[in-house]
Amino acid sequence: MSSETVDLASLLKSGFEQILADWLRVQAEEGIKRTDVISADETSRQSRTLLASFARVAEDTATDSDFDFDNPAWDPVREVLGDISKTRTERGVSPTEMAWFVASLKQALFNALRKALEDEPRTLVSGISDASRIVDQFALHAFDVYVQEREAIIERQQSEMTEVSAPVVKIWDRIVTVPLLGTLDSFRAQTVMENLLQAILDREAEVAIIDITGVSTVDTMVAQHLLRTAAAVRLMGAECVISGISPKIAQTIVHLGVELPNVVTRSDLQSGLAYAFERIGLHVDMNAHG
Numbered sequence: 196m197s198s199e200t201v202d203l204a205s206l207l208k209s210g211f212e213q214i215l216a217d218w219l220r221v222q223a224e225e226g227i228k229r230t231d232v233i234s235a236d237e238t239s240r241q242s243r244t245l246l247a248s249f250a251r252v253a254e255d256t257a258t259d260s261d262f263d264f265d266n267p268a269w270d271p272v273r274e275v276l277g278d279i280s281k282t283r284t285e286r287g288v289s290p291t292e293m294a295w296f297v298a299s300l301k302q303a304l305f306n307a308l309r310k311a312l313e314d315e316p317r318t319l320v321s322g323i324s325d326a327s328r329i330v331d332q333f334a335l336h337a338f339d340v341y342v343q344e345r346e347a348i349i350e351r352q353q354s355e356m357t358e359v360s361a362p363v364v365k366i367w368d369r370i371v372t373v374p375l376l377g378t379l380d381s382f383r384a385q386t387v388m389e390n391l392l393q394a395i396l397d398r399e400a401e402v403a404i405i406d407i408t409g410v411s412t413v414d415t416m417v418a419q420h421l422l423r424t425a426a427a428v429r430l431m432g433a434e435c436v437i438s439g440i441s442p443k444i445a446q447t448i449v450h451l452g453v454e455l456p457n458v459v460t461r462s463d464l465q466s467g468l469a470y471a472f473e474r475i476g477l478h479v480d481m482n483a484h485g
Contacts, residue, residue, distance in 0.1 A: 203258040203325065207250035210307045215246055217303035225299055232286040241279045246300070248275045249333075259325050264332040273336055280340040284348070293341045297334040301327055363394035369401040370471045372464070376409035384420035388427055395431045402471040403428045406464045408439030418453040425458045434459065434474060438467030 207214065219242055233241075248271050256268040264273075276297070283293055304326040312319040363373045371394050373387060391403055405424065410417065421437060428435040438461040440448075448455070461467040472478070 203322070203329075204250065204253040206307055206311060207246070207253055210311075211246065211250060214303045214307050215243055217306050218242055218246065218300050221299045221302045222296065225295060232288060233283065241282075245272070245275050245279060245297075245333075248272045258329060259321075262325065262329055262332075264329075264336070272333070276333060276337045277340045280337045281344050284341050284344040290338060290341055290345075294334050294338050297337045298330060300333070301330045304330065363390050365394075365398055365400075366404070366468065367472070367475075367477070369399065369475050370404070370468075371395065371398055371400045371402075372404035372406055372467075374406045374409065374464075377411055379407075379410055379417045379420055381416070381420070384417075384424070387420075388424045391424065392427055392431055395428065395433050400433050402434050402436060402474050404436045404438055404464070404467045404471060406438045406467065407444070408441075408464060410439070410444075413444045413447050415451050415453060418448055418451065418455075422453075422455065422458070425455075429457070436461060436467045436470055438462070438464045 219239060222238065222242070252269055252272055256266060257263070263269075279296075280293060283296070288296075305323055308319055308322045308326065312322060363371050366372050371391070373391050373394075375387065379387075387405075391405070394400065395403055405421065407413070407421070425435040425437065436459045437455070440460045440462055459470060461470060
């Protein structure tokens, strides 16, 4: 090796297998190899793929003080890091474990540098500094991808939970209902409306009951959401019934000065069902017991 610069590309090429072995060993010693979610074989493949991509790019790109990870030449490494980060995120690996998986490569590179430059301390210090800067950039990129992937997963889970928390149920021929629980925010209200309108179309419903018995609070925004949903139901040619109007909710709506024109309201779901049956011309004795 030169006494002034470190040829990291040559080091990676000539000592590839030893560096890989040292990296895997460090991961095992540091408890980074999550065999409960990532098998040992998969960890080995991911490590080999990343190190091989690093070695290939290093042959034609600066790895010294001129290193620039924003250079498009490093795209292959960023792509590999992104794939590994996404896979590990989906498996439930923590952000700390993800960062350490990449950062542990430093120790393997330091070992290789010390062996190659044991008689050149000044060049060794320079090489360690360069390797550290490169791996830090790798780890930061992997962490950024991890955060983006986690946010996407959380958004997807929230969307799925909203779908589940606003199911449209067919009560009877031409009657559907959607029981609401918890807080009704703008996103969830839009989902409720879309699901309800689609159900009216698919099931040719004439009456749609929105049961708010389980809604924790009713404010102006919630009332407006209900009004818009009721108006959309009417545009679909069906009648909207809002059930679960408790005395407290009734007082709140009056206090807010919100009016519910042309909207049928009932105190509970049973009363709402009784109205719906009457609306479609079906007599049902709601007080009868089997």
